[in-house]
Amino acid sequence: MAIQRPKGTQDLLPGTIEQWHYLEETIRRVCRDYGYEEIRTPIFEATELFQRGVGQTTDIVKKEMYTFLDKGDRSMTLRPEGTASVCRAYVEDKLYGQPLPVKLYYQGPMFRYERPQSGRFRQFHQFGVEVLGADQPLVDAEVICLVWDLYQRLGLSGLEVHLNSVGCPTCRAAHREQLHKFLEERKSELCQDCQERYERNPLRILDCKNPHCQAVTEGAPTTLDTLCDGCRSHFDNVLSLLSGAGVSYKVNPRLVRGLDYYTKTAFEVMVEEIGAQSAICGGGRYDGLVEEIGGPATPGIGFAMGLERVLAALQVQGKFPEAKPKLFAMLVALGDKAQNEGFALMNALRGKGIPVQMDLLGRSLKAQMKAADREGAEFALILGEEELERQVLLLRDLTSGEQTEVPLPKAIEVVYSKYQRGV
Ligand code: ATP
Numbered sequence: 001m002a003i004q005r006p007k008g009t010q011d012l013l014p015g016t017i018e019q020w021h022y023l024e025e026t027i028r029r030v031c032r033d034y035g036y037e038e039i040r041t042p043i044f045e046a047t048e049l050f051q052r053g054v055g056q057t058t059d060i061v062k063k064e065m066y067t068f069l070d071k072g073d074r075s076m077t078l079r080p081e082g083t084a085s086v087c088r089a090y091v092e093d094k095l096y097g098q099p100l101p102v103k104l105y106y107q108g109p110m111f112r113y114e115r116p117q118s119g120r121f122r123q124f125h126q127f128g129v130e131v132l133g134a135d136q137p138l139v140d141a142e143v144i145c146l147v148w149d150l151y152q153r154l155g156l157s158g159l160e161v162h163l164n165s166v167g168c169p170t171c172r173a174a175h176r177e178q179l180h181k182f183l184e185e186r187k188s189e190l191c192q193d194c195q196e197r198y199e200r201n202p203l204r205i206l207d208c209k210n211p212h213c214q215a216v217t218e219g220a221p222t223t224l225d226t227l228c229d230g231c232r233s234h235f236d237n238v239l240s241l242l243s244g245a246g247v248s249y250k251v252n253p254r255l256v257r258g259l260d261y262y263t264k265t266a267f268e269v270m271v272e273e274i275g276a277q278s279a280i281c282g283g284g285r286y287d288g289l290v291e292e293i294g295g296p297a298t299p300g301i302g303f304a305m306g307l308e309r310v311l312a313a314l315q316v317q318g319k320f321p322e323a324k325p326k327l328f329a330m331l332v333a334l335g336d337k338a339q340n341e342g343f344a345l346m347n348a349l350r351g352k353g354i355p356v357q358m359d360l361l362g363r364s365l366k367a368q369m370k371a372a373d374r375e376g377a378e379f380a381l382i383l384g385e386e387e388l389e390r391q392v393l394l395l396r397d398l399t400s401g402e403q404t405e406v407p408l409p410k411a412i413e414v415v416y417s418k419y420q421r422g423v
């Protein structure tokens, strides 16, 4: 039997890959405009990085990682997300020596062992940014504005930005106490996972997707109820900056990022039309993370966006720009001699940066002309035995049907000047 690709992975084929290019290029342009530079980290890292940087109690580390021993018996993991790697690089490559804040972005494949379904894959792609070395509300607002702006440029609508503050370790301790008190009598009604969370990480109970747990925790104290003065004013500031920038958002006190090193702002962007997996972007502040993985105390904030889900939204909303034909001219050669001469001419034209192709299968004139049409070529450059004899090239304008003869030695010059007029 023919070998198939692994479950939860995709082949991105010509026809759709143009959509990826469009999205990736738009992302690059936004990042450049906002002063973010690209970072590329390894696809696999020491497992410990994610255990510490994502957290032992998260779904990702508990059940979703592709972990293996390499031939040197080291435990390695295919990266399930990008933030931990960027923070590791920040420390290892001493990026803190640069003017702060360091503003980075990445794009690339991530790997999680999940149940494949619509919008959920085992190999998927994220675009993310991380800002390291700045704790001002301005940064939180800039990062969210970048996401918003990207969606504007892509022409997406119907998006909701959900925002919350999970506070700092000080106000979280107060919240934990109140939450414990609230859940004390209801604990037994929670799902198995949440019963575990009750001891280790009760904040995450608020985030449980189980409808029963959601009912049990209805009316539970939220982190917003217990914010200290510093965290409160940080949050208010972020909200007012976002309002000033025209970003519409919704404060959602149940949105949490539950690890100790997640602090203050947490946010998510949802779009309903793409089905159950409606979160297209998630992010927040992580002022304790760099220290957690062994670096100097450094505030940080970032987000990660699922590109398959953004593409799904673009598809549903019909927002892809029309594809432009890529081919300028098709070189149509007939007979061995003309083929040789034509091949040389095609290469000379390519050398000038003109998109030209020729038939590679030795097909008939009719088939070659059909291919020229199909590829959207503007001109057919026709060279048969007879033209070769007379040292001319037939230049047919495929839009108007008009055909002219050009002396072969002048062909490059003439085609080049037509090409330039078109660009
Ligand atoms: P979810 O609740 O959907 O599992 P998550 O909290 O695990 O999301 P993050 O780790 O915050 O997601 O990743 C950021 C974004 O990456 C998500 O909002 C989503 O768009 C995308 N994403 C996460 N997991 C997958 C996956 N398995 N397949 C496709 N996209 C994904």
Ligand code: MG
Pocket: 059
């Ligand atoms: Mg997940």
